[in-house]
Amino acid sequence: MKEIRSQKSQIEDVRRDDIFSKVLKNDKVGRVRMYVFGVTPYVAWGEIPNRSSAYLLIEGYKEAFKKMEKQVQEQGEVIAKMKLDMQSTQHATNSTSLRATQYSQNGDVHSFNDSAHIQVGTKVSVKSVLDSIKIMAIGYVQSMDPTHMTGNYPLGPNWCSVHISIPVNWEEHLIRLYSTLTTIGHAIGTYVAWPQALVSIF
Known part of the structure; x- marks a missing residue:
């Protein structure tokens, strides 16, 4: 994550394809890492x-x-x-x-x-x-x-x-x-x- 961040001039906002997601890959279906229990991708990121x-x-x-x-x-x-x-x-x-x-x-x-x-x-x-x-x-x-x-x-x-x-x-x-x-x-x-x-x- 530090290596990827060092290559970017600006710090990214937290979103579906941010640095965290790129390193740890996709979340499990229906869940979002680092969020409280019950938060779904739709709630966190909106509908795709x-x-x-x-x-x-x-x-x-x-x-x-x-x-x-x-x-x-x-x-x-x-x-x-x-x-x-x-x-x-x-x-x-x-x-x-x-x-x-x-x-x-x-x-x-x-x-x-x-x-x-x-x-x-x-x-x-x-x-x-x-x-x-x-x-x-x-x-x-x-x-x-x-x-x-x-x-x-x-x-x-x-x-x-x-x-x-x-x-x-x-x-x-x-x-x-x-x-x-x-x-x-x-x-x-x-x-x-x-x-x-x-x-x-x-």
Whole structure:
């Protein structure tokens, strides 16, 4: 035992094939030397699977690995779909922002005869950028000052800040996004910036 130990750089832990077992050979069936009476190899060292058990164990690992591969694939598909949805949402938002900017730059305040009479506190209907006939929400005007901050940005000319009281089309995208707010439904009870040309007295 001393000769074998001198050939090793590290001292081995006590286990089934340690130096003691190599020198004194295998224990008697059902017994483990130097342990108290009643200690079996299974208790001391744990179960050593036979060929059949090892095969079943490997098959179990293969099955678990297949499940993991399938889960990773499904997660990849979900992530890819989320990316596509985000790109579609961003595209729609950019489109609505562009059309709203065109409304403001063109000064198309004649779309609604009563737009010139809108003042702070006026109850108004908010129209869709994609279809100026459709009402997206009902609310009231908070400010029409171009320097007024709404969502950390100034309104700018021909825009107004509207408090969304009653959403009509919950899925309509906001023209300007505010942190987690992306749709009319998200903005209920808050203020959003909207072109004056798309706001009319209700």
